[in-house]
Amino acid sequence: MFCLPWFRILRRNLSLSFWVARMRLSKAFVPTLKETPSDAAIPSHQLMLRAGLMRQLTAGVYAYLPLGYKAMLKAMQIIREEMDAIGGQEFHLPALNPEALWMQTGRRNVPNFILSVKERDLVLAPTHEEVIAWIGANHIQSYKDLPQIWYQIQTKFRNEPRPRSGVLRGRQFIMKDSYSLDRTWEELDKSYDAHAEAYRNIFSRCGLKFFVVGASSGAMGGTGSQEFMIESPFGEDTVALCDHCGYAANVEVATSAVPSVGRSAESAMPKEIHTPNVKTIDELASFLKTDHRQLAKSRVYLHDGNPVLVLMMGNDQVNESKLIAAVGGGEVFAAGEEKLVELTGADAGSIGPIGFKGRIIADNRLKDSNNLVSGANKNDFHIINIDLKRDAKVENYFDLRQVEDKEPCASCGKEIRVAHAIELGHIFKLGTKYSEALNMRFLDEQGQSHPVVMGSYGIGVERIVACHIEQSHDENGIAWGKALAPYACHLITVNMNSKEAVLHANQIYQK
RNA sequence: CGGGGCGUGGCUCAGCCUGGUUAGAGCGCUUGGUUCGGGACCAAGAGGUCGCGUGUUCGAAUCACGCCGCCCCGACCA
Numbered sequence: 001m002f003c004l005p006w007f008r009i010l011r012r013n014l015s016l017s018f019w020v021a022r023m024r025l026s027k028a029f030v031p032t033l034k035e036t037p038s039d040a041a042i043p044s045h046q047l048m049l050r051a052g053l054m055r056q057l058t059a060g061v062y063a064y065l066p067l068g069y070k071a072m073l074k075a076m077q078i079i080r081e082e083m084d085a086i087g088g089q090e091f092h093l094p095a096l097n098p099e100a101l102w103m104q105t106g107r108r109n110v111p112n113f114i115l116s117v118k119e120r121d122l123v124l125a126p127t128h129e130e131v132i133a134w135i136g137a138n139h140i141q142s143y144k145d146l147p148q149i150w151y152q153i154q155t156k157f158r159n160e161p162r163p164r165s166g167v168l169r170g171r172q173f174i175m176k177d178s179y180s181l182d183r184t185w186e187e188l189d190k191s192y193d194a195h196a197e198a199y200r201n202i203f204s205r206c207g208l209k210f211f212v213v214g215a216s217s218g219a220m221g222g223t224g225s226q227e228f229m230i231e232s233p234f235g236e237d238t239v240a241l242c243d244h245c246g247y248a249a250n251v252e253v254a255t256s257a258v259p260s261v262g263r264s265a266e267s268a269m270p271k272e273i274h275t276p277n278v279k280t281i282d283e284l285a286s287f288l289k290t291d292h293r294q295l296a297k298s299r300v301y302l303h304d305g306n307p308v309l310v311l312m313m314g315n316d317q318v319n320e321s322k323l324i325a326a327v328g329g330g331e332v333f334a335a336g337e338e339k340l341v342e343l344t345g346a347d348a349g350s351i352g353p354i355g356f357k358g359r360i361i362a363d364n365r366l367k368d369s370n371n372l373v374s375g376a377n378k379n380d381f382h383i384i385n386i387d388l389k390r391d392a393k394v395e396n397y398f399d400l401r402q403v404e405d406k407e408p409c410a411s412c413g414k415e416i417r418v419a420h421a422i423e424l425g426h427i428f429k430l431g432t433k434y435s436e437a438l439n440m441r442f443l444d445e446q447g448q449s450h451p452v453v454m455g456s457y458g459i460g461v462e463r464i465v466a467c468h469i470e471q472s473h474d475e476n477g478i479a480w481g482k483a484l485a486p487y488a489c490h491l492i493t494v495n496m497n498s499k500e501a502v503l504h505a506n507q508i509y510q511k
Numbered sequence: 512c513g514g515g516g517c518g519u520g521g522c523u524c525a526g527c528c529u530g531g532u533u534a535g536a537g538c539g540c541u542u543g544g545u546u547c548g549g550g551a552c553c554a555a556g557a558g559g560u561c562g563c564g565u566g567u568u569c570g571a572a573u574c575a576c577g578c579c580g581c582c583c584c585g586a587c588c589a
Contacts, residue, residue: 034538035523039582050522059581112587127589161512161587169588236588428589456589494548 021070022509023487030067031055042234044466045166047478053465053486060163060171068465070486072174075206075464076153078483079176082202086194088149088178093132095155097125105130105437115157115171124157129430129456132179133438136452143183143444146452147191151178153461165234167462168422174462180455183442188429188453192224195427195457199228203424206464207481209471210424213239216252216321224429228459229421230467239421240403245412252321255399256407256416261293261313261369268371268385270354275382279349281315284382288373296366296374296386298351300335300343303327307335307343307358309351310400311374311388313365319402326361326398350375353392354383360393363400422467425459 030052039056040046048054053068064072080090099121102108107130108123116123125131132150140146156175163170180191196212203210208230215227227250229239240254241247249255278284281295292314299310299318308327310318324332335343343358344351352374353360366372370387388394405418432451435441440452465484472479482488493505 031521033522037522038517038524041583056581107589110589113589129589158588162583162585164583426589458589497547 021487024509025490028067029065031065040166042165042168042470043473044168044469047469047473048166048466051478054167060160060169062167062170062172062462067486071465071480071484072461074484074486075461076174076176078205079153079202079459079461082198082205083149083151083176083178085201086149086198088151088198091150091152093125093128093152093154095125095157096122097131099123101130101134101438105133105434112159112161115159126156126158127175127456127458128152128154128177129179129434129454130438132181133434133440133452133454136181136435136440137438140181140440140442140452143442146181146183146442147187148181149178149191149194150181151176151457165236167466168234169236170462173460176459176461178457180457181440182453182455183444183450185429185431185453188431188455192427192429192455195455196226199425199427199457199459202459203228203464205483206468207472207483208424208464208467211241211248213248213250213421214253215250215426216325226427227423228425228427229423230471231419232422232467232470233420234470235420235422237421237423238418240416240418242409242412242414242416244414245409247409247411247416251403251418252319254403254416255410256403257410257413258365258401258407260365260367261372263368263370266371267387267390270383270385270387270391272376272378272381272383274380275350276380278380278382279347284373285314288384290373294371294373296352296362296369296372296388298353298356298375300340300351302333302335302339303359304330308332309353309356309358309360311353311360311362311366311392311394312401313363316363316365317402317404318400322398322400322402326396326400327359344377346375346377346379350377350379350381352377352383352386353388353394354386359395361400362388362394362397364397365401367397422463422470423460424463424467425457427457428455430454430456 032052033050036046037049040049048068051067052065053071054062054064057063083090096117099108099116102114102123108114114123114126140148153174153176155172157172160169160171167173178195180188180195182188182191210228210230213227213229215225227237229235229237238251240249240251240256275284275287278287281292281297284295285292295314297312297314297316299312301308301310301323310323312318320332324330337347340346340348340351344356354374355377366388368389370389372386372388373382373384374386376383386392403416403418406415408414409416432453435451435454441449442452443449468481468484469478472481480486491505491509493501495501
């Protein structure tokens, strides 16, 4: 019989490729695996190994085999076409960078970021803002030189503490990164919007079911950013989605329409009460037979070493991304047990705003509320009837809470969903952080010097392929869409004993 | 970096607890034969520093210690 080889896992979806590559399967290097390698935990990782797309060399580093590289090349070609369509110019920047360049922007010592070379003062570039700004600083002189969109598709290196999920988080990966250089923030908006549109086109053409979320710009600096995501239980990001109105945001910035506590007419006088063995908000609620809305939880953080007390309603969780934004950037750590006693005189569970020495900020939900219960900064004691306007020196109110599943949507009021997602691309309005650090400036019409306004935009090439597989596979293997399929067409001669059939098949093959 | 797990032919794993013949199985691979329209069968083979090192012992894949590597959870994630 004609024995079907086991690589049926590669099967399906025949169509013509944009490039004419032919290969006889008998000569192709496609090492398939019958069993799932024990190291692979998620479908895309398992199938990329089993289908012979790639092999792992070491943690977070993969060798792409011909079949896998073909799929990646197809994704790269789509990216290239769409980047060119918005006026992007392709570069190939060096992966080896002088360490000194990264010292200038202060990013050399960002934790878990840069991999370096032992023998020289060189580092492996994790991204290319610095090199772009270096080129721009040397060659952009006049407003007439702007705007520019510069991009490349290049291997990046990062000192990932824990690579995982196959190709989704590696130490070495291929990324399309682009950078817009503009004169003004308004023009940056245009470059940014052009990228957003290009990204939509790219992911659509790749056949991905994706969505866009508002995101935090985090330590990159800048004023705005969006992420392009696919929903997946294996994603490392958490997003809030509204299936009714389309609201979508990373939980780092997501809001919901939870009601605030408000203020009652009478503000009773504060009183210390004995609350033995009451450590949690739930215990406090049942001890006092009240609901969470009257309880103000205190969390103490150290912001660049200075204590900040954060008041939250009931069991609302502090969202540290929002907290960082609220306190004006920098680093934030939750204070440890010993530090809590040192700062407040009490353990976690009995800490409160009254008598706290340091900044106090509170979540919007508690704005101007009264008759609240919080810790007394004395173990086993709480204070009731706290009026935040009268009794506590709350410096300011911010949105500090983490949204939860099933809360009402901030824009339509219906139920939101909190889900995991994989980030495919991220676009940032960077601003002038890097252009100032590296002195990339231009002269305007009046001869005034200004820093170039930058945007930065990334796409993970491997993630496109892996996400496609996550979204398109079954028990038989990968169901390739035609956009990324390594080969468009699989020509099978059913009866190799028929000279006529073989001849015919070969004729078709030659075409 | 904290917690957990694992490391035995290309892949998946057994053996280890209760040290003792030439270290096993399935899949894959090679050769020969059979089969021949839906993931073949029979037979014979090749292939292993049992992650590395030190130690305990007459004797270590098996026990102890150290190291390395990989995976998962967490922290982190520009």
